[in-house]
Amino acid sequence: MITLGYMDLASLAGMVFLLGILLMLNGFKETRQLWIASVRMVVQLLLMGVWLSWVFNSDSLWLVGLVGGIMLAFAGYEILKRQTYRFQKAGSFVVGLMSLSMTALVLTIFTLTLVVQPQPWYEAQYAIPLLGMILGNSMTAIGLGLDALTKSAVKQKNQIEAQLALGKTAKESMLFLKRQSLHTAMIPVINMLAAAGIVSLPGMMTGQILAGIDPIEAVKYQIMIMLLITVSTASGVLIALRLAQKRLFDQRMRLTLDHLIRN
Template sequence: MTVSWGQLLLAAALLLVNVGLSWRLRLGLSRDILVAGARMTAQLLLVGVVLQWVFSLRHPLPVVGIGLVMTALAAQAAVGRARQRYARILLDSAVAIFGSSFLLTGLVLTGVLRVRPWFDPQFAVPILGMVLGNALTSVSLALDRFLTEVTAGRARIEGLLALGATRWEAAHAAVAASVRTAMIPTLNSMAVMGVVSLPGQLTGQILAGAAPGVAVRYQILLMFVLAASSALGSLVVVLLAYRHLFDAQDRLRAERLHVRPERS
């Protein structure tokens, strides 16, 4: 079954529900809803054209290039809503997202699915995209929580350091809370998957005609990968932020933090 342009327009009309609620409750989101819908549609249509071209190629460079572009955009999005900032926050975000996503995607393609060739875009691009999206969310949550913990708990942290605690001992509670916060959404999804919700990948495969048993096995595999990317990405970005905000002399360098200016 294919989706026609007329059917897409009918589905797009459902956004009027959101616009109507925003207008009635004076949420001020009507313009944002319409812009987000139009942007999503344009982006996905463009991705469809690009992927159709990439799928016709048999070379790793375009696949890796697309992955790097997706990683850069994911890193920027991960820090986009962080109120607290420091000089290397974008670089740290990119390193965490790139490291966790490419490592786990590579392990799945070569060690689990054993795709030949490993860069087959039919497998590599969709799997990397899902892992990147999950890592983006985890890195964003972990960063925001860690920087908030450091700012709000500055007096406690500096007190521990003054009493002789090492920088790790003083920051451990903030690190643990941040990684835990980043992992909770994925763990919650895993706990109710198949009972409360059917994920998009599973639904998409079934609608495309795949046998339910095959689609379910792919979804289970992907959820294990997403859980790992959540843990690894959040841990890496928190440790990078920790090393930047705490120096080798066991001091908290709070002056390296600044507040993002509010948009007018």
């Protein structure tokens, strides 16, 4: 495998800096956030690389669990930060964390114990990258779905209350918003599946090929990952929307948008 030097990465970072200036000159107002996010990405990945080198050599279930727990917590936090309207008292964080734990985490453990079957089953080389790939895609979809649901609930408050007045249940009155939110969350996943192998070579497959793995084996792993991402994303969005819907109504099935705070 051809190794990269830090100067190689620095030259690419310079391109991102110049790109930010070009975007700023063309009216893009989030250039500072682009630069901060880029710096944050570099620092986080370097720290993760150092930490994972230690975790991989330790072969400890507790360390793997700690890394997984931190990844889950940060994913839940990112879901919260991406919301236009968030629930009070860390409600959006709890919804995101629960939906991720019930899908991405469960699917990762299932895949490690019954499909890949490394020895031991929690081997960090497999467990952490697998969880990370599933979490990243599920987090994005859940964030999109929750954001679409809460924004639509605020904008279409009158329609929801009109349906409640006609005798419909909270679930029935939110059905049309749930469908819209599901569509928003799932379209990127469907596009990813449709483009894989023709328009784009997915990241895991590309990484394995660059590392010298047989392309057929790399394809098998990539298919597994994409199927897991699809299942985790769809089920995670459904769970998140269900939990969020419950928080939008009180016990008397009244719409309570005062539980929402604009970010």
